[in-house]
Amino acid sequence: MENIHEDKEKTQKVGEPALPNKYLMLAGGIIVLILLWVAIKAIFSPFEQFKLTLVNAPSEVVAGGITTFTWRIDGPPTKIHHTTVYLGTTSSPGDLGKDAKAADTKYTEYVKDFVEGDFDVPLQYIGNITLSNPGKYYYRVHAVIKDKDYWSDEYSLEVQPSSYRLSLVSAPEEATVGKIATFTWRIDGPSTIINHTAVYFGLESNPGDLGEKVKPSDTKYTDYIKEFADGKFDVPLQYIGNVKIASPGAYFFRVYADIDGKNFWTKEGQFEAK
Known part of the structure; x- marks a missing residue:
């Protein structure tokens, strides 16, 4: 009787799967589930991402x-x-x-x-x-x-709001009568085309702030640099103009530009012609 019981027990143990095989089966199941999840995601998700x-x-x-x-x-x-x-x-x-x-x-x-x-x-x-x-x-x-x-x-x-700015870059402190005097100025602001910019000057001062409504004809300036007085000129841009001073004296001047029908002026400067 004791031998029969031992044989039966041995038979059951032989029929059971080994413990490592159980882990392999479990790992295989997990891999299958992961692959299935990846496949489902690929089907329902876009292949290309931008x-x-x-x-x-x-x-x-x-x-x-x-x-x-x-x-x-x-x-x-x-x-x-x-x-x-x-x-x-x-x-x-x-x-x-x-x-x-x-x-x-x-x-x-x-x-x-x-x-x-x-x-x-x-x-x-x-x-x-x-x-x-x-x-x-x-x-x-x-x-x-x-x-x-x-x-x-x-x-x-x-x-x-748009705004333009005129600035004097360089100007002579002294000029020689009958010789060339050179002025350099800049106009900065939004890109546009203008038809007139110049340096206006004269022997009488026009003090204070000259607003957008003040035209050159409203001032006491009697002469101007003529290179850019009529034409089509870019903004923003730097300009260089020349003029011969005809008479000696203390001259007052400003840079001027007509932009979109508005008058723009720098502050007043001064030079001596001898």
Whole structure:
């Protein structure tokens, strides 16, 4: 009887799987589950991921000047046909998904450099726009990639009212009658074309601040440098003008420019002609 019991016990032990095999079966099951999870994720998740990044943009610009944006599109190599920066004075907050069209936002302006064509991804882009009206603008980078709309986060910038500034770079303290006297001046501000800038001078002073309504004919200056008195000239730019002083005396002068129908003057300077 005792031998029969021992044989039965041995038979049961032989039929049971070894302990290491149990661990192998468990590990195999876990691997199968992981592979199944990866397969399901691959099926229900997009294979390609693209990212739009704002690289550089100003926080403040002057109305009428050039505003420059730099952005990147990263992801698998492909061709796109549209990317831009959309702007407007009304915010379009929140997360804009891949089905959010530009027409669905409140943005009213856009950078035109890459709105149509064949462009590479990944690549860094630089685009420009002129914002004419002062105020706070909200903007996002946008791209259409494989018929889906991709958006960056929303940012903002301030557009300040346009202003121009005239500055005297150099002028003689003394001039010789009958000889050339040279003046150098700058005009800074938003890009534009002007038709008249000069140095006005005379033997009588015109003290104080000359505002935008004061024309040269309203002053006591009797002569001016004529190189840039009539034509088309760029702003911003540095100018160099020459004049022969006909008579001796203490002369008063100012740099002047007519910009968009407004009169701009520097402070009054003085030189002696002998």
